[in-house]
Amino acid sequence: MKLIQAIVVTATAVISLGGAMLSWAADESYDSTSVFGGNLPSGYRDWKLISVAHEEGKLNDIRAILGNDIAVKAYREGKLPFPDGAIIARIAWSYVPSEENNRAFGRAQSFVAGTPTNVQFMVKNSHDYASTGGWGYTQFSGGKSTHVDVQACYGCHVPVKDRDFLFTRYSP
Structure with missing residues (x-):
């Protein structure tokens, strides 16, 4: 009987520890320093869809706008400004x-x-990017980080300052 209790206690501890490690790993995938360190966030293609868009003119592209859990929650709740840790991805194709x-x-x-x-x-x-409305901007082409003029990105987003600098509206 004591052996069964010990096995149950040990199994419960292992499962709890595993759950905690998975939770920690999920939080790590949203680490903004990796994005600005030239690394695509792990699993970003599995983030939730916020909306899609078509840009005409010189760009003539189609876009999927995705968000990590923090961003999607803020969109769904209509929370402005967005909380720190929110990350929005815009993937574009011709x-x-x-x-x-x-x-x-x-x-x-x-x-x-x-x-x-x-x-x-x-x-x-909001601490690291206070001069750009609390948002940092970066871009990748072919899986590699490319130079972005953060002030130019910010300048383009200023007209939607009242929406926390976000062009995209949530499309449920």
Whole structure:
């Protein structure tokens, strides 16, 4: 009987420790220093979808806007300003016609994501990025960090200051 109790206690401790380690690992994936250290956040492609967008003009791209758990919670609750630790990813692809779909429809009407162009991140840290509204900005192309003029990014976001510098609205 004591052996069974010892096994149950040990199993419970191992499961609890494992849960704590998984929770810690999930928090680590949102570490903003890794983003600005030139590393794509682990698992960012599995973050929740906030919205999609199509940008015309010179960019002519289609975008998926994703958020980590902190960002998605803030969006869903309508919380402004966003809390520190929120990270928003914008993944962009060229916007191209789908010849296959258009043949099926009998006319040109379908567009799909083509080749990837870049991934951009906004990271909320009101202490480190106080001069840019509490947001840091970075970009990756081909999986590699590229130079970003943070002040230029911030300047572009100033017109939406009343929405905590966020262009994207949550699309439930």
